Amino acid sequence: MKILVNDNEMILKESINVNELIKTLELKVEKIAVEINKMIIPRSEYDIYCMKDNDKVEIINAVGGG
């Protein structure tokens, strides 16, 4: 299956949940927030939500700004 993560195409052999995606991308869970198809996925649901084909995933973090 194919998903888009911050506009980068990612091919998955099988569906994985949000926690597994975060682990694969080597990100720190407490420093990011995740939106899939414009719906925010609360941290409490990272184990529950499983990727579907063509999901559009946005992962954001805080950066310097005024």
Next chain:
Amino acid sequence: MNVTNAPLVVDGKEYHSRLLVGTGKYINLDQTRDAIEASGAEIVTVAIRRTNIGQNPDEPNLLDVIKPSEYTILPNTAGCYSADDAVRTLRLARELLDGHSLVKLEVLGDPNTLYPNVTETIKAAETLVDEGFSVMAYTSDDPIVAKELEQIGCVAVMPLASLIGSGMGIINPWNLKIIIDNANVPIIIDAGVGTASDASMAMELGCSGVLTNTAIAKANDPVLMALAMKEAVRAGYMAYLAGRMEKKEYQASASSPSAGNIASHSN
């Protein structure tokens, strides 16, 4: 309590610094941390951006040096040109910051001037207030828009002094004074502050606080400028409380007594 230490109250929370600072444009995170520590600011703005996929997992994150446990993090919507994008960004920020609801709303209208789009700002403010956010709204120096943002329920209104990052200082003090005199929420100058005297002037006008980023980050010595801003905001606030003397445009008034002056007896 000493009147000069009266706290800034935003959304029911007391802050002892009336200087708010941004975290953009520093050369690295060490400089960011040092300048922000020196500024004494308690409210610190951050931007929300896509995580760089494939980055070094050990690369330090802004929130490692500006810790949410030590500062009130104020996520902004910089770079958003519509109410929808701003609302979406702040919903993500609330999730990132574990339900934290104090946010800085800024909706821009033009990429060259970064001038705020006040109609989209008002639209976004209405949605955000409905959703339980505590909104500090960046806006133009239009007194009617400022009042409208207050009436929507924004917890602070933040008019520009001049364009974002311009360092041009306070272009229209009269408009700011109208906004301040009619406000029931803190008015915090945001954008355009270039140096310490601009911050003092804002406070002397009666602003409740000053938010600045570029003036500190782009100074030759950001840490020293952060210290200068801290003192300037405090000095300006005290001068405001003290009440300045009346201006006498065409009438000088000697500070020294005229009686007993030997010059008057020498003719």
